[in-house]
Amino acid sequence: MSLFESFRRERKEEQDIERDRTNSFYNQNPYNTNNLEEDSDLIDIEEAEVVIRETIPAVEDQSERKEIKTYADKKPVTKVIGQTKIIAIINQKGGVGKSTTAIDLAAALGELGKQVLLVDLDPQGNATSGLGIDKSNIYRCVYDILLNDVKIQDVIIPDVCPGLDLVPATINLAGAEVELVSEMARENRLKDAVGSLRGKYDYIFIDCPPSLGLLTVNALVAADKLLIPIQCEFYALEGVTKLLDSMKRVKTRLNPTLDIFGVLLTMYDGRTTLSRQVVDEVRRYFGRVVFDTMIPRNVKISEAPSFGVPITEYDPKSKGAQAYSSLAKEVIKRG
Numbered sequence: 001m002s003l004f005e006s007f008r009r010e011r012k013e014e015q016d017i018e019r020d021r022t023n024s025f026y027n028q029n030p031y032n033t034n035n036l037e038e039d040s041d042l043i044d045i046e047e048a049e050v051v052i053r054e055t056i057p058a059v060e061d062q063s064e065r066k067e068i069k070t071y072a073d074k075k076p077v078t079k080v081i082g083q084t085k086i087i088a089i090i091n092q093k094g095g096v097g098k099s100t101t102a103i104d105l106a107a108a109l110g111e112l113g114k115q116v117l118l119v120d121l122d123p124q125g126n127a128t129s130g131l132g133i134d135k136s137n138i139y140r141c142v143y144d145i146l147l148n149d150v151k152i153q154d155v156i157i158p159d160v161c162p163g164l165d166l167v168p169a170t171i172n173l174a175g176a177e178v179e180l181v182s183e184m185a186r187e188n189r190l191k192d193a194v195g196s197l198r199g200k201y202d203y204i205f206i207d208c209p210p211s212l213g214l215l216t217v218n219a220l221v222a223a224d225k226l227l228i229p230i231q232c233e234f235y236a237l238e239g240v241t242k243l244l245d246s247m248k249r250v251k252t253r254l255n256p257t258l259d260i261f262g263v264l265l266t267m268y269d270g271r272t273t274l275s276r277q278v279v280d281e282v283r284r285y286f287g288r289v290v291f292d293t294m295i296p297r298n299v300k301i302s303e304a305p306s307f308g309v310p311i312t313e314y315d316p317k318s319k320g321a322q323a324y325s326s327l328a329k330e331v332i333k334r335g
Ligand SMILES: Nc1ncnc2c1ncn2[C@@H]1O[C@H](COP(=O)(O)OP(=O)(O)OP(=O)(O)O)[C@@H](O)[C@H]1O
Pocket: 055, 056, 058, 093, 094, 095, 096, 097, 098, 099, 100, 101, 122, 124, 126, 208, 209, 210, 266, 267, 268, 295, 296, 297, 298, 299, 301, 302, 303, 305, 320
């Protein structure tokens, strides 16, 4: 039985948010995935929303659009590449800092001399536009890899920042959730594509959409590990049980070595009691897997995408840039 069919069979009423806010939520150990209910609805592909919403830029788009090069134009890589780690940046909750982290962490690792690929798997294409790529000038995107058998090398835009290549997303990707349903091996499409790049990059990051549909399932199957950003605000852990359940299902059936790489606290504001309480709760819930580095709420971070550059380039001295550089070092240390 395919993953999709089993998800459909096990589908039941939406109750998770209510369940997360009550009772045993904080008492569960996220690593003891055996604790999780066997019959709960987890990856409800049938009802997966296709999210199409442009985030409103904090300031008007002021970026100089970058030239769109092809993989053949990629600068030669002279350094030795370590073992490739494929990390999905994932949280089905919207606006928690996934795309910001994808851009700014990937760029910070590039600046530290790593070879990094960022795969934009969100139809909103925020990671693509945030890196200064004009989506209206792109003829092939991650959609073509998933559904048109286009080779990933033919979609990669190389050197968007030092050490950083991009697989862009356009609005075409919005159709993928629906179109993938009738395809063979639909959960493995991304894995086959990014897997072919092992040995060519130190890190491959996948920026996931805010849903648990087939695109996210593709990311869960393709990834070695997950990086979960959690925003320091009310209901910070809302939906986390559902995400961990999805991870467990994919781990059981399709990707046995999948695990959490790290949990990242984002938009931290040390002046508020709420932020400090969320930090305590998240650290209590996830334990040592939470990164020591926390990303502060910082206006420069929210301005950088409208200039089409990562924070480390937009304002290297800002608290936000320093935080993402420090996170990059922690990521390298974790191996
Ligand atoms: N540390 C931060 N300080 C200030 N603003 C931030 C920070 N991180 C992210 N933002 C802003 O918050 C908004 C949401 O961030 P982002 O787009 O990265 O979230 P997301 O999880 O990718 O959202 P979605 O679920 O819609 O894909 C953006 O406008 C972004 O600029």
